[in-house]
Amino acid sequence: MANLRDNLTRRDFLHGACAAGAAALAGGAAAGPATAADAAAGGLTPTRVLGKTGLKIPILGVGGEFDTVRNQVLLKQAHQLGVRFWDTAQEYVDSEKGYGEFFAKNPALRKDVVLSTKTLKRDPEGMTRELHASLAALKTDHVDLYFVHRLQNPNELGDWGDQWKQWAEKTKKAGKIRFFGVSFHDNVMENMLAVSQFAWMDVAMFLCNFRVLGLSKFRKGMAAIKAAKLGTIAIKVQALGLSGRPLTDKETADMAGLTDKGYSEWQARLKLLWEEADVHSACCLMKNLPQLNENAAAAVDKTKLTSADRAAWGRYARATCEGYCAGCERICSSAVGGQVPVRDILRMLTYHNAYGERERARRLFAALGADVHDRLRRMDYTAAERSCPQGVAIAARMHEAASVLA
Numbered sequence: 045m046a047n048l049r050d051n052l053t054r055r056d057f058l059h060g061a062c063a064a065g066a067a068a069l070a071g072g073a074a075a076g077p078a079t080a081a082d083a084a085a086g087g088l089t090p091t092r093v094l095g096k097t098g099l100k101i102p103i104l105g106v107g108g109e110f111d112t113v114r115n116q117v118l119l120k121q122a123h124q125l126g127v128r129f130w131d132t133a134q135e136y137v138d139s140e141k142g143y144g145e146f147f148a149k150n151p152a153l154r155k156d157v158v159l160s161t162k163t164l165k166r167d168p169e170g171m172t173r174e175l176h177a178s179l180a181a182l183k184t185d186h187v188d189l190y191f192v193h194r195l196q197n198p199n200e201l202g203d204w205g206d207q208w209k210q211w212a213e214k215t216k217k218a219g220k221i222r223f224f225g226v227s228f229h230d231n232v233m234e235n236m237l238a239v240s241q242f243a244w245m246d247v248a249m250f251l252c253n254f255r256v257l258g259l260s261k262f263r264k265g266m267a268a269i270k271a272a273k274l275g276t277i278a279i280k281v282q283a284l285g286l287s288g289r290p291l292t293d294k295e296t297a298d299m300a301g302l303t304d305k306g307y308s309e310w311q312a313r314l315k316l317l318w319e320e321a322d323v324h325s326a327c328c329l330m331k332n333l334p335q336l337n338e339n340a341a342a343a344v345d346k347t348k349l350t351s352a353d354r355a356a357w358g359r360y361a362r363a364t365c366e367g368y369c370a371g372c373e374r375i376c377s378s379a380v381g382g383q384v385p386v387r388d389i390l391r392m393l394t395y396h397n398a399y400g401e402r403e404r405a406r407r408l409f410a411a412l413g414a415d416v417h418d419r420l421r422r423m424d425y426t427a428a429e430r431s432c433p434q435g436v437a438i439a440a441r442m443h444e445a446a447s448v449l450a
């Protein structure tokens with residue numbers, strides 16, 4: 045039997061969810077809402093307190109890696125639904141510009157939005173330069189959250205932490221940022237533990253989804269972050285993967301508990317995350333109105349998941365873990381002596397296979413250069429496969445990448 049994802053597009057799930065929801069309601073069962081009208085009727089997207097910042101942040105945020113310049117209607121709808129945490133980054137091409145155009149047209153709405161952007165720079169001068177460029181593009185005098193983006197490993201904190209602290213204090217005093225933090229989606233569990241040692245920081249943004257929530261190392265990281273009272277923002281929340289093996293009929297039936305109750309698969313993935321009180325917001329890429337409406341509807345729904353629901357999705361995560369790279373880059377990187385950027389190549393495969401962003405995936409792969417392409421084909425991945433906690437078939441994936449991304 046084909047994978048649920050292979051059989052049903054996101055849109056199909058939305059329609060399927062409507063039908064199933066109606067059927068469940070007719071039978072008197074609790075069912076999740078699935079439309080924008082339902083979401084609006086349920087009120088604005090709920091908020092949580094973002095750790096020690098005290099800031100109230102919507103539990104659903106807009107991930108800014110889409111064409112915000114042309115898609116102003118999505119921003120308008122997000123505001124109307126109370127999805128008023130908007131994230132972007134300097135590296136997301138014109139994303140900041142699109143937000144800026146929205147605020148220029150709707151200046152009164154800026155105060156409603158928790159606005160966040162990020163920099164890839166590490167040195168204070170570079171950070172200042174990029175922040176000024178971001179503020180100009182966003183057409184605002186300050187951002188609420190500012191992140192050093194894509195922290196690779198704890199060494200970066202050791203190297204730069206003191207300088208970032210001074211920079212954050214100075215920039216807060218100047219009124220240009222309200223809160224400061226770091227974002228990461230590689231070496232997540234190590235980085236969580238490391239960031240929690242920098243208690244002067246306000247907030248951390250990191251890969252967090254139903255596939256990692258159950259891992260004991262991840263729980264340890266979450267406990268450390270909570271103890272440091274940092275605000276927590278989840279990214280990569282829907283855990284798109286490499287398109288692994290198809291589910292068996294039994295596995296499909298097993299994990300369908302939530303979809304049978306009227307939730308789409310995508311709503312279910314968010315609900316699983318929001319069950320975690322220590323996750324303050326989920327920042328989610330939503331490229332069109334159906335996706336936004338679907339997620340906002342799940343956010344206002346108050347139905348609690350059962351332990352059986354959670355257990356079924358835990359089994360689903362385990363059954364399909366081979367198809368998901370959890371970003372523990374240092375493990376496979378050291379197993380191949382740093383010769384092949386396995387994690388980066390798996391990310392490109394995910395862009396290609398799951399996001400449908402084929403050109404972007406090919407462009408990134410081409411940028412690795414001929415030497416890496418050559419090594420990638422000749423490398424022995426036996427040790428890397430043995431050490432991979434997800435059981436990813438690394439050799440097969442590397443050869444798949446060489447074939448589809450070249």
Ligand code: SF4
Pocket residue numbers: 368369370371372373374375376377386387390431432433434435436438
């Ligand atoms: S391939 Fe395995 S070891 Fe490497 S980053 Fe992905 S999950 Fe971790």
